[in-house]
Amino acid sequence: MNSFAGQTVDAARRLLTAQLKTAAVESAELDARILTGHALGLDLTGLISAAQRLLTPDQSARLEEFARRRLAGEPVARIIGEKEFWGLPLQLSSATLVPRPDTETVVELALELLRASGSLDRPLRIADLGTGSGAILLALLSELPAAQGFGTDISEAALHTASVNAARAGLSERATFVACDYASGLTGPFGLIVSNPPYIRTADIGGLAAEVRDHDPPAALDGGADGLDAYRALIPQAAGLLAPGAALVVEAGEGQSARIQALMTAAGLMPVAAPKADLAGISRAVAGHKMAR
Incomplete structure (x- = not known):
């Protein structure tokens, strides 16, 4: 079952934060924000302005997959395929x-x-x-x-x-x-x-x-x-x-x-x-x- 189906953007982000905190992920809030934004193609400003928008089925499925991978211990940078270094966004x-x-x-x-x-x-x-x-x-x-x-x-x-x-x-x-x-x-x-x-x-x-x-x-x-x-x-x-x-x-x-x-x-x-x-x-x-x- 997809736990993010039918959720708003803000509710999905908060749900993912809770899941990561339960799994003792130290950077739960930051990780949830990054993964939710990446799943939806939104930056921080976009996440705020779209907070009450409902996730589409494709978006909720993508976020569910990201959540599964992060809960399994995969680093956020691996999931999104990118990491910043010295101010440069680097593909991994x-x-x-x-x-x-x-x-x-x-x-x-x-x-x-x-x-x-x-x-x-x-x-x-x-x-x-x-x-x-x-x-x-x-x-x-x-x-x-x-x-x-x-x-x-x-x-x-x-x-x-x-x-x-x-x-x-x-x-x-x-x-x-x-x-x-x-x-x-x-x-x-x-x-x-x-x-x-x-x-x-x-x-x-x-x-x-x-x-x-x-x-x-x-x-x-x-x-x-x-x-x-x-x-x-x-x-x-x-x-x-x-x-x-x-x-x-x-x-x-x-x-x-x-x-x-x-x-x-x-x-x-x-x-x-x-x-x-x-x-x-x-x-x-x-x-x-x-x-x-």
């Missing part, structure tokens, strides 16, 4: 992670380093290794008007999603996507390289929140036995492609920053700034730079 696919606010720390640190070196407005080649939805690369290009960006991924499906997102953001002319393993298909030099590689220890994946464990692509999560396999691969590659004085900025998991810095040092990259913490106080963005000759 089964081949891409849901971009998270923590990852904006990488963008922030990268921009801080470029600002300190006076490079924000200069022509610049930047690379995003394992680009997924293109989130980090497109965020940087949106802030760096003279930059050209290159995003790599081993997943053709992810690269297609990133290309769609570049087009939606009006950045296609400055974004090139390359199918390869991290930096293996790129030629330098680059003025900045960034990456959010898989860094979850294999043994820890089973204990992740269901929204992540059951819906994010496993290859984008699994960092090997100690979580550092990807860094061992990409850091030496990046070190060989950076221009003198240029930086590599990567996302780190909790408790990993010191070991990642050691891998950077071993590859000839020197610490350029203290790791940047996210809102939870975790050292989330780690940077190293190539010494100027």
Whole structure:
């Protein structure tokens, strides 16, 4: 039975909120508003103005399906197929992670380093290794008007999603996507390289929140036995492609920053700034730079 059949827009939203609260969904009210709006094709203003309108059978069926998926633990971003990152609406696919606010720390640190070196407005080649939805690369290009960006991924499906997102953001002319393993298909030099590689220890994946464990692509999560396999691969590659004085900025998991810095040092990259913490106080963005000759 469809619990939303015959309901007004406002009543359906409140009913979905109650269902999510009963299921102990923390963001019940926000999720209900987003899902109801998406099912009806309405933004917040539209939801308010249409509050007393009756749902059509198609709308109630669509909202029932959204409710079923959310109650089963699927993230809202997966259900609606989109997530905002750095103010950009990004399309998602089964081949891409849901971009998270923590990852904006990488963008922030990268921009801080470029600002300190006076490079924000200069022509610049930047690379995003394992680009997924293109989130980090497109965020940087949106802030760096003279930059050209290159995003790599081993997943053709992810690269297609990133290309769609570049087009939606009006950045296609400055974004090139390359199918390869991290930096293996790129030629330098680059003025900045960034990456959010898989860094979850294999043994820890089973204990992740269901929204992540059951819906994010496993290859984008699994960092090997100690979580550092990807860094061992990409850091030496990046070190060989950076221009003198240029930086590599990567996302780190909790408790990993010191070991990642050691891998950077071993590859000839020197610490350029203290790791940047996210809102939870975790050292989330780690940077190293190539010494100027």
